[in-house]
Amino acid sequence: MEKYEQGPHSxxxxxxxxxxxxxxxxxxxxxxxxxxxxxxxxGGRPFVIPCIHGRGGRTVYLHGAKASRLLGEAGSGMGLCxxxxxxxxxxxxxxSFHSSMNYRSVVAFGxxxxxxxxxxxxxxxxxSDSLVQGRWEEAREPTEKELLSTxxxxxxxxQATAKIRTGGANxxxxxxxxxxWAGVLPLERRFLEPxxxxxxxxxxxxxxxxxxxxxxxF
Amino acid sequence: MEKYEQGPHSxxxxxxxxxxxxxxxxxxxxxxxxxxxxxxxxGGRPFVIPCIHGRGGRTVYLHGAKASRLLGEAGSGMGLCxxxxxxxxxxxxxxSFHSSMNYRSVVAFGxxxxxxxxxxxxxxxxxSDSLVQGRWEEAREPTEKELLSTxxxxxxxxQATAKIRTGGANxxxxxxxxxxWAGVLPLERRFLEPxxxxxxxxxxxxxxxxxxxxxxxF
Numbered sequence: 001m002e003k004y005e006q007g008p009h010s011x012x013x014x015x016x017x018x019x020x021x022x023x024x025x026x027x028x029x030x031x032x033x034x035x036x037x038x039x040x041x042x043g044g045r046p047f048v049i050p051c052i053h054g055r056g057g058r059t060v061y062l063h064g065a066k067a068s069r070l071l072g073e074a075g076s077g078m079g080l081c082x083x084x085x086x087x088x089x090x091x092x093x094x095x096s097f098h099s100s101m102n103y104r105s106v107v108a109f110g111x112x113x114x115x116x117x118x119x120x121x122x123x124x125x126x127x128s129d130s131l132v133q134g135r136w137e138e139a140r141e142p143t144e145k146e147l148l149s150t151x152x153x154x155x156x157x158x159q160a161t162a163k164i165r166t167g168g169a170n171x172x173x174x175x176x177x178x179x180x181w182a183g184v185l186p187l188e189r190r191f192l193e194p195x196x197x198x199x200x201x202x203x204x205x206x207x208x209x210x211x212x213x214x215x216x217x218f
Numbered sequence: 219m220e221k222y223e224q225g226p227h228s229x230x231x232x233x234x235x236x237x238x239x240x241x242x243x244x245x246x247x248x249x250x251x252x253x254x255x256x257x258x259x260x261g262g263r264p265f266v267i268p269c270i271h272g273r274g275g276r277t278v279y280l281h282g283a284k285a286s287r288l289l290g291e292a293g294s295g296m297g298l299c300x301x302x303x304x305x306x307x308x309x310x311x312x313x314s315f316h317s318s319m320n321y322r323s324v325v326a327f328g329x330x331x332x333x334x335x336x337x338x339x340x341x342x343x344x345x346s347d348s349l350v351q352g353r354w355e356e357a358r359e360p361t362e363k364e365l366l367s368t369x370x371x372x373x374x375x376x377q378a379t380a381k382i383r384t385g386g387a388n389x390x391x392x393x394x395x396x397x398x399w400a401g402v403l404p405l406e407r408r409f410l411e412p413x414x415x416x417x418x419x420x421x422x423x424x425x426x427x428x429x430x431x432x433x434x435x436f
Contacts, residue, residue, distance in 0.1 A: 034305045035321075037257075037303070041263075047299050048257035049301070050323050079263050080264065081264045095364075097361075101253070105268050138398065150315070171415070180357055181423065184413045185350075185413075185432060194401050194403050195404060197389070197400040204397060
């Protein structure tokens with residue numbers, strides 16, 4: 001089983017939830033997150049920006065407007081921290097102290113490089129696939145001008161840690177017979193009915209891969 | 219209408235989505251986010267950590283184990299960046315270039331201070347209320363030992379920007395008559411049926427504020 005190098009994050013984390021370093025777990029958490037939060041330093045200050053992402057192997061793709069300072073700097077090799085988090089439930093213990101959340105998270109470290117040419121198109125395709133698999137081939141492909149106005153950054157991940165909490169409340173033995181309710185409020189994310197654009201050309205129906213995405217859920 | 223000072227973030231952001239600086243919008247986005255992502259600098263590297271948060275006025279509360287380096291450093295006055303993001307839908311335009319997401323996000327800047335005594339308890343109560351309003355009074359209150367093993371940091375926000383994207387795909391005029399489907403896949407987050415702890419004392423039913431939280435949704 002391929003494993004990631006453990007990041008410095010692992011020593012910073014405050015909770016005793018189970019840590020994972022295998023590619024399978026880390027990639028599945030990255031792929032099921034709709035967005036990531038990208039941390040970087042600018043002018044000596046920390047910044048965190050939500051971004052849509054795609055993935056191929058150990059590389060995460062980000063995109064943005066050419067004018068973006070984030071993408072400009074991120075592509076210049078500076079160190080980045082990427083966090084991917086899905087919340088699965090609220091854990092209410094009998095004590096406030098043991099109350100928590102069920103979640104799956106990855107914190108990854110790497111540096112960015114700006115993509116050009118066919119690599120850039122591949123990066124954009126990976127991002128598009130993360131929204132709806134196969135959408136790239138079905139939508140209108142980018143023009144030369146659109147490609148020029150877009151920056152695509154590949155972040156090669158060299159350290160990553162997944163943390164996962166599942167299950168019920170872990171109350172203290174002496175609280176078990178107390179008068180307090182305890183349990184989990186599971187959370188679900190789902191698609192509602194799609195809303196087609198009002199100005200669709202007559203006869204253009206919803207493509208199969210879009211319906212599949214809706215049915216597939218998370 | 220009370221407004222936040224615009225953060226440097228506003229100049230970094232690459233998308234033309236509408237920016238908001240009023241307290242009402244910013245606080246509602248902070249409150250509806252289940253977690254936040256906290257960015258900080260340690261050893262010259264950027265870190266991003268997912269955290270449960272509470273809020274009171276312009277102050278955001280974070281907590282963690284005493285041993286946590288994040289909480290230790292965050293409470294020492296260093297500059298932090300907090301991001302709160304809710305994704306509301308996938309926007310599929312006719313062109314990949316105009317495809318996007320509907321979302322509500324806040325990026326806020328401030329510095330942290332460690333809380334002690336009654337302030338610390340108030341901070342923990344704010345975090346508990348963000349999980350389930352009124353839960354603090356209903357759960358077993360923390361012991362002296364538990365309080366000692368927990369760090370609570372208050373982040374006083376001095377700059378914040380909300381960005382919101384809503385609505386459908388914004389396709390180019392010349393694509394409108396093309397053969398491509400376009401529309402929005404709205405996303406919903408909801409609670410599933412609560413799962414009570416198996417070892418609950420007989421007769422302990424689900425409290426009203428917990429059912430209210432489940433019904434209230436997001």
